[in-house]
Amino acid sequence: MRKNLRVAAYAICVRDGQLLLARSPASHGGFEWVLPGGGMEHGEDPYDTVVREVEEETGYLVEPTGLLGVDSSRRVVPDRFGRSVDHHGVRLVYEARITGGDLRYESHGSTDMAAWHPLDAVATLTRVSLVDKGLSLWRERPAAGRIQSAGT
Template sequence: MRKKLRVAAYAICVRDGQLLLARSPVLNGDGFEWVLPGGGMEHGEDPYDTVVREVEEETGYLVEPTGLLGIDSSHHLFPGRFGRGVDHHGVRLVYEARITGGELRYEAHGSTDMAAWHPPDDVPALTRVSLVDKGLALWRERPAAGRVVGPVDVQE
């Protein structure tokens, strides 16, 4: 089984009581899900620079990370074709960030197809990845250890 480590950085951007999210096609091509703006770190890139670059790519906004809210780790085994699966470990740094410039626009030819502002109370009704809920929990709770353990209820 092939081992893959992916380190990524994401932003929680809240402005005027609204949360910025990006929309991504589901991997199997059947629908869409909302994600935190952000993405994979390039080799040699600082995570701070990663979140700034990725938010601009996906949303058009320039951001300033104002704090590291926490780190989320995920581990999944994915079956592969011809018996060669992937043991995937994702390490996701979640920053709080403020918009400093730019204008909302959609990413062309990227991993997302649009970005939009959502009231946090509307998030539970959205089709979304679990990192959205974990990011909101980090933002709301600001745990000293920088991690949220177990299932997250975004209504809390």
């Protein structure tokens, strides 16, 4: 079985009780909200990745102010030829503050919209699990940089 490792960096940007999210097409159709961020390019530092990705997806310039933690996921998925791939995702979650830029939508990218959402309304959105994990890291600030899930 082919193995695939993807390292990515994401931002938790909270301002005035609102969380910045980007909207991405869902694999099952429709859309889901995601943390702004994405995959590292070869040779790129994760700090630089999150700065670049947030600007690409939202138009904002950010300063990462702290590494909140790391989320790791592993699953077997089919590749485009129907063969199985052992996919391991490592996602670094930073807290970041907006330092400039203006909210705009990404064109010709992995997201099509960016918006601020009240923190108390995030639970009502169709979203990827990393949004909840990132918010837990932001709220709890665990010393080990990871949220313990049931069974681990």
